[in-house]
Amino acid sequence: SQQGEEDPQALSIQEGENATMNCSYKTSINNLQWYRQNSGRGLVHLILIRSNEREKHSGRLRVTLDTSKKSSSLLITASRAADTASYFCSNSGGSNYKLTFGKGTLLTVNP
Amino acid sequence: EAGVVQSPRYKIIEKKQPVAFWCNPISGHNTLYWYRQNLGQGPELLIRYENEEAVDDSQLPKDRFSAERLKGVDSTLKIQPAELGDSAVYLCASSLDGLGNLNSGANVLTFGAGSRLTVL
Numbered sequence: 614s615q616q617g618e619e620d621p622q623a624l625s626i627q628e629g630e631n632a633t634m635n636c637s638y639k640t641s642i643n644n645l646q647w648y649r650q651n652s653g654r655g656l657v658h659l660i661l662i663r664s665n666e667r668e669k670h671s672g673r674l675r676v677t678l679d680t681s682k683k684s685s686s687l688l689i690t691a692s693r694a695a696d697t698a699s700y701f702c703s704n705s706g707g708s709n710y711k712l713t714f715g716k717g718t719l720l721t722v723n724p
Numbered sequence: 725e726a727g728v729v730q731s732p733r734y735k736i737i738e739k740k741q742p743v744a745f746w747c748n749p750i751s752g753h754n755t756l757y758w759y760r761q762n763l764g765q766g767p768e769l770l771i772r773y774e775n776e777e778a779v780d781d782s783q784l785p786k787d788r789f790s791a792e793r794l795k796g797v798d799s800t801l802k803i804q805p806a807e808l809g810d811s812a813v814y815l816c817a818s819s820l821d822g823l824g825n826l827n828s829g830a831n832v833l834t835f836g837a838g839s840r841l842t843v844l
Binding site: 644646648654655656657658661699703705712713714715716717 | 759
């Protein structure tokens with residue numbers, strides 16, 4: 614299975630702090646994506662990093678990819694209460710573009 | 725532009741009753757997905773369509789679940805009969821082209837808000 618696994622399962626921080634979440638996967642990938650899910654809502658795409666990229670930025674988000682370790686990390690800087698959500702990584706590999714998801718990291722940002 | 729539209733948002737039924745969920749994907753998106761999400765878990769893929777063809781339904785419990793995507797646009801997911809364990813959120817998602825160049829991000833998913841099913 615190419616399913617991504619997020620770590621930690623839960624993370625609680627204070628507003629203004631940085632939050633780092635990690636994702637590990639099992640097979641080679643074409644790209645890796647991070648999604649956010651607010652309570653009671655569908656998932657929202659945050660950022661995509663291609664297999665030939667090592668780092669990517671989008672606003673307060675920074676994603677890194679280490680294909681040798683089959684891992685990725687998502688850093689949210691200067692967190693806000695509105696960042697409270699579950700975060701999922703997903704990937705597709707080879708000719709299989711099916712996106713599968715792990716259990717996610719539940720981030721709680723306390724005001 | 726409207727996003728992925730799902731209905732109903734909430735459904736409560738008694739076990740053994742049938743239920744159907746409807747999804748309207750983003751216009752121009754060829755690939756449509758149905759996921760099931762249990763509380764505290766990530767989404768689990770049930771079925772994926774490329775246009776009107778179901779190309780991956782390996783996770784769909786075919787004894788009670790069925791899906792269709794007529795004309796390669798809207799899709800319905802049906803459960804008959806429903807069981808207590810089917811209580812979950814059913815998410816529909818679409819992407820531009822699952823067969824496209826993956827490095828182009830053609831498989832970025834846009835999700836609907838989900839349909840929350842409670843089976844009593």
